[in-house]
Amino acid sequence: MSRTEYAVWTSHPSQWINLPTFLFWGAVALAGIALSFILTAALVVLPVCAGFALWQYLVVKNQVYELTSERLKMHSGVLNKHLSELELYRVTDTQFDQPFLLRLVGLAHVHILSADKTTPSVTLSAVSDAREVREKVRELVEARRTSKGVRVSEIE
Numbered sequence: 001m002s003r004t005e006y007a008v009w010t011s012h013p014s015q016w017i018n019l020p021t022f023l024f025w026g027a028v029a030l031a032g033i034a035l036s037f038i039l040t041a042a043l044v045v046l047p048v049c050a051g052f053a054l055w056q057y058l059v060v061k062n063q064v065y066e067l068t069s070e071r072l073k074m075h076s077g078v079l080n081k082h083l084s085e086l087e088l089y090r091v092t093d094t095q096f097d098q099p100f101l102l103r104l105v106g107l108a109h110v111h112i113l114s115a116d117k118t119t120p121s122v123t124l125s126a127v128s129d130a131r132e133v134r135e136k137v138r139e140l141v142e143a144r145r146t147s148k149g150v151r152v153s154e155i156e
Contacts (some may be wrong), residue, residue: 008140009067009133013127014107018056025053025112037081065124067137070144072112074121085121088144090114094134102126 032045055078064075072086091114098108108130112122127133145152 001016005068005070007066007068008136009125010122013060013063013124014105014128015057015060015067016102016105016107017126018053018060020102022053025049030035056101063125064099067133067140069140072137074122075148084119084122086112086114086116086119088137088141089148089150090116091137093136094141096131096134098130110137112137114156 014017018101026049029046029049033042043050059076062076062078064073066073066075072088074084074086076082076084091112093113095113096108097111102108107126107128110127110130110133111122112124113147114120114122124130124133144150
């Protein structure tokens with residue numbers, strides 16, 4: 001970060017987005033136990049199902065969204081780490097999306113569209129206070145464009 005750049009918001013996606021995965025592997029494990037009359041089959045099915053569920057948990061746990069006054073940084077990776085950045089002055093639009101199941105637990109997605117060639121769209125998945133995050137992104141985008149003297153032209 002530069003001297004003038006400061007952190008505004010940091011978060012992880014919620015594990016609620018893993019609910020379908022956890023339910024699927026839980027059902028497979030239960031079916032494997034119910035259908036296996038041989039103890040060794042159950043000893044294979046349970047660790048495999050638990051391994052897949054654990055891996056998906058770690059994938060989500062290792063995602064970090066970091067919003068600064070100048071950039072949006074997305075950290076990811078369990079074994080190999082990856083950092084993707086989006087300069088805020090390149091953001092063209094933001095969207096708020098709250099599917100029913102996430103609405104029940106107070107979470108939502110924030111979609112960010114940009115003019116960046118490597119990162120044309122970013123989704124901040126299953127974050128709390130998503131409306132406020134979206135609004136903060138919009139404010140920071142305008143401030144960053146003003147400070148850089150960037151003008152956006154909308155040509156159709």
